[in-house]
Amino acid sequence: MKLNYGVIGCGMMGQEHLRNIALLPDAEVAVILEPDATMRARAAEAAPGAIFVRTIEELLAVDAVNCLLIASPNQYHLGQLETVASIRPLPVLVEKPLFTHAEEMRRVEALRSVYPAPIWVAMEYRYMPPVARLIGEADAATGGIRMLTIREHRFPFLQKVGDWNRFNSQTGGTLVEKCCHFFDLMRHILKSDPVRVMASGGQAVNHLDEVHEGRTPDIWDHAYVIVDFASGARAMLELCMFAEGARYQEEISAIGPTGKIECKVPGPGRFWPEHLGEPPVAQVIISPREPRGPRKVEIPVDPELLEAGDHNGSTFYQHLRFSKSVRGDGPVEVSLEDGCWAVKMGLAAQQSAMTGKAVEFSTMKLAAAG
Structure with a gap:
């Protein structure tokens, strides 16, 4: 077909x-x-x-x-x-x-x-090869994840048509627009739903001197988010969107009673400084408690896929899986329920950061973004 x-x-x-x-x-x-x-x-x-x-x-x-x-x-x-x-x-x-x-x-x-x-x-992000490797090996490497940390240090929001991505009212806010990816990863990796979110964030550096049709952007550029899960695991997101000088854009670590696994994902190759030579290659590192000593594996991605997009080849692999679903040869791997949870977590994090209070999912009444 x-x-x-x-x-x-x-x-x-x-x-x-x-x-x-x-x-x-x-x-x-x-x-x-x-x-x-x-x-x-x-x-x-x-x-x-x-x-x-x-x-x-x-x-x-x-x-x-x-x-x-x-x-x-x-x-x-x-x-x-x-x-x-x-x-x-x-x-x-x-x-x-x-x-x-x-x-x-x-x-x-x-x-x-x-x-x-x-x-x-x-x-x-589920389909970035180093992230997919971490997901596949996390339980064996950790003995069951108890702590999950996702760090993204990257460039500011890019300029888009009509500057729609500069305003909370059009994006849902940074913790929805950008970070729903990471909240989806948390649920997917931990195989559990969140029960509580605590966050702190705001707009410190980016877009402060911009004006679009008389409005100054209100989109946030940094945040910390802590999420408690029903399984007892905890997860944290650290976002900074004025750190484009970093070697790796995303770093994920999962830790459990028997060890730690982490992955490091470079940003888009088109943004890597030419004077530094070839862009870095993604890595997965496994660090068992016994015997001690990290084991590092490089996860190269087909250069043609890197050239085709900014997401470490993941857009291609996602379409491959989607095409199987359309043809009836595979399931829908990211459902409406998954998409809904990711947004709910982002909205709850935005609310927590604005109010200074933790948000309980069992009783939450979310406010719309400004």
């Missing part, structure tokens, strides 16, 4: 998806909906065989289309899914976050109860 994608949204992330779909066997982009002229022109270069339409209705009217990708700005994801559901509910890969405001959770539940085809929420 050949996959003929209909693509909604071809900004920076959408174009990464186009480049990776082009590498898939038996798949191509058939139709694209992208309202911005500059992004349309770039999308046409990445997917020269695609036709362009102006509405979701026109896209869904193309009979050849048998699966969808939604990669529009955050605030449109849920409404576009609802439109698809009402017209022609095809299998869909929808970019994170699934929604941006607390009051939208009811709409997600309603959608889940009626949508007859697979909906896969794009959580690329």
